[in-house]
Amino acid sequence: MAIDTLPGKNLSEIIDAIEPGPLFRAAIEEVGESVAPLVEDNKKYRKARIFERLLIPDRVIRFRVEWLDDDNKVRINTGWRVEHCNLLGPYKGGLRFHPSVTEDTLQFLAYEQCFKNALTGLPLGGGKGGSDFDPKDKSDEEVMRFCQAFMRELARHIGPDIDVPAGDIGVGGREIGYLYGQWLKMTRRPGGVLTGKPTEMGGIPGRVEATGFGLVAFAKAMLEQADDSIEGKRVMISGAGNVALYAAVRARQLGATVVSLSDSGGCLIAEKGLSEEQIEEIRDFKENQRGRFKDYDAKGVKFHKDKEPWGLTEAAVALPCATQHEIDDDEAATLADIGVRFVAEGANMPCTHDARAVFRKKGVRFGPGKAANAGGVACSGFEMHQNASHASWTKKDTLEKLEQLMHEIHELTLKHAVEANGVPDYGVGADRAGFTKLADAMVAAGV
Numbered sequence: 001m002a003i004d005t006l007p008g009k010n011l012s013e014i015i016d017a018i019e020p021g022p023l024f025r026a027a028i029e030e031v032g033e034s035v036a037p038l039v040e041d042n043k044k045y046r047k048a049r050i051f052e053r054l055l056i057p058d059r060v061i062r063f064r065v066e067w068l069d070d071d072n073k074v075r076i077n078t079g080w081r082v083e084h085c086n087l088l089g090p091y092k093g094g095l096r097f098h099p100s101v102t103e104d105t106l107q108f109l110a111y112e113q114c115f116k117n118a119l120t121g122l123p124l125g126g127g128k129g130g131s132d133f134d135p136k137d138k139s140d141e142e143v144m145r146f147c148q149a150f151m152r153e154l155a156r157h158i159g160p161d162i163d164v165p166a167g168d169i170g171v172g173g174r175e176i177g178y179l180y181g182q183w184l185k186m187t188r189r190p191g192g193v194l195t196g197k198p199t200e201m202g203g204i205p206g207r208v209e210a211t212g213f214g215l216v217a218f219a220k221a222m223l224e225q226a227d228d229s230i231e232g233k234r235v236m237i238s239g240a241g242n243v244a245l246y247a248a249v250r251a252r253q254l255g256a257t258v259v260s261l262s263d264s265g266g267c268l269i270a271e272k273g274l275s276e277e278q279i280e281e282i283r284d285f286k287e288n289q290r291g292r293f294k295d296y297d298a299k300g301v302k303f304h305k306d307k308e309p310w311g312l313t314e315a316a317v318a319l320p321c322a323t324q325h326e327i328d329d330d331e332a333a334t335l336a337d338i339g340v341r342f343v344a345e346g347a348n349m350p351c352t353h354d355a356r357a358v359f360r361k362k363g364v365r366f367g368p369g370k371a372a373n374a375g376g377v378a379c380s381g382f383e384m385h386q387n388a389s390h391a392s393w394t395k396k397d398t399l400e401k402l403e404q405l406m407h408e409i410h411e412l413t414l415k416h417a418v419e420a421n422g423v424p425d426y427g428v429g430a431d432r433a434g435f436t437k438l439a440d441a442m443v444a445a446g447v
C-alpha cells in the first residue's frame, strides 16, 4: 500500500504502509507514540503530513563492494548509505561493519540519528551506512582493502557539505584511517568528509572518548536531577567497544564502581569493581590486541561465557553500550529487582519497547540513546567545525564543550518530558524535542 493513499489514517496504518523491517518499525512506533499528541495539537504538522514524510528517507544508496582477501580470492559484500534527512545540515551518522547489518538496521539507525542530531542543536542532518562485512578475524591488509573498495563506491555520494560519515560498530580509528586515505587518493580534497579521523589527519582530540564520556555526563545529570550522585554507585556496563570502554573510564573517574563489561562471547563481572589499572589494561587488550574476554584473566574478575551482565551482580546504574535490543522486558524487570534505578543507553536502542514499558512502570529513570549517547555525534560536529575553520582544538576544549552540551541536552529533554510514576520520562522528552525541531524545519521548507 502506498503511503499517499492514507491521509488521515491512524498511526499503525501509516506505519504499515511503508512496510518497515522489525527494527525500523520498533523505532518509528516508539517515536509515533511519543509525538502523537504533538501532531494532534498542531494543524500545520498535520496539514504538511510531517510524521509521514519523516518516515521515508531522502534516499537509500546500495552498492556492491568487491575486494581480494589474503589468498587473492574475490570477496563480495553489500554496502549502504541511508541519507534520511538533511533539513538541519549535511547528512551525518556512522558506518557500521557487522555481519548482522541489513537495510532495516541502517534505516532504523538513520531515523534515530535525525532526532539525536536535532537534540545537539548543531547543524547536522541524519544518515547512517555500513556493510555486512565482518572485520573480526580479518588481517589488517584485508580490512584495508575492504575499506578502500567500500570508499570507491561511497565517495561519489559524500562530501563535507553533503554527507559526512563516521564510525560505529566495527568501524574505529583503523577503519576511518583507511577510508579517509582512499578518499584522499580519489579526490585530493582533505577536510571534513569523515569524522573520527586520526588526530594527525584532522581528527579532533577527544573524539574517541566523546560518546562514553558524554553518556556518563548525561547519566550524572539524571542522578543529580533526582537529588542523587553517581559517586559511589555500582555501575553495570555491557559492551567493550568504544562507547563502553570510555564510559567505564569516566564513571571510574567520577568515583563510581564499574562492575561489568561484555563482548559477544560473554561478560566480565568484577564484584568489587574494576580498578583504574584494570580498565586501562582492558582498553589495551581490546583496542590494540583485539582480544576476546574468554582469554582475559585478571584478579577479582570472573568471566561468564555467553552471558550478559544483567542480573549477575547488583548495581544502581545500568549503561547498555553493546548493540540494539540487548535488554528485553524480562531483563528490564531483573534490573529493577536488583536495585537499578537509572538506565542510560550508550548503544542505539539497546532496550526494547517492552523493556522501556517495564522501566516506566517500576519508576526506573530511563535515558534514551537519542539523548544519552549524542556526545559522539556532537563531537563529530566539533570536528567538522575544526576542519572547516582550519583550526586546532585541544582535548580540553573538546571535553569541556562536550560536558556543557550534554548538560544542555539533558535540560532540553527534561523540558519536553512528561511524568510517569513520579519520574520524568526522558524517552518521550527526547522524541518530542527532536521532532519539534525537525517538524518546524520541514514546515518552513515547504513541500
Ligand code: NDP
Binding pocket: 167, 168, 169, 170, 171, 172, 211, 239, 240, 241, 242, 243, 244, 262, 263, 264, 265, 321, 322, 323, 324, 346, 347, 348, 373, 374, 376, 377
Ligand atoms: P564497537 O564496535 O567499538 O563495540 C561494540 C561492542 O559491543 C563490542 O564489545 C562488541 O563485542 C559488542 N557487541 C556488538 N554486537 C554485539 C552483539 N550482537 N551481542 C553482544 N555484544 C555485541 O562499537 P561502539 O562502541 O562504537 O558502538 C556500540 C553501540 O553504541 C552501537 O549501538 C552504536 O550504534 C552506538 N553508538 C556509538 C557511537 C560511537 O561514537 N562509537 C555513537 C553513538 C552510539 P564483539 O567485539 O565481541 O562483537
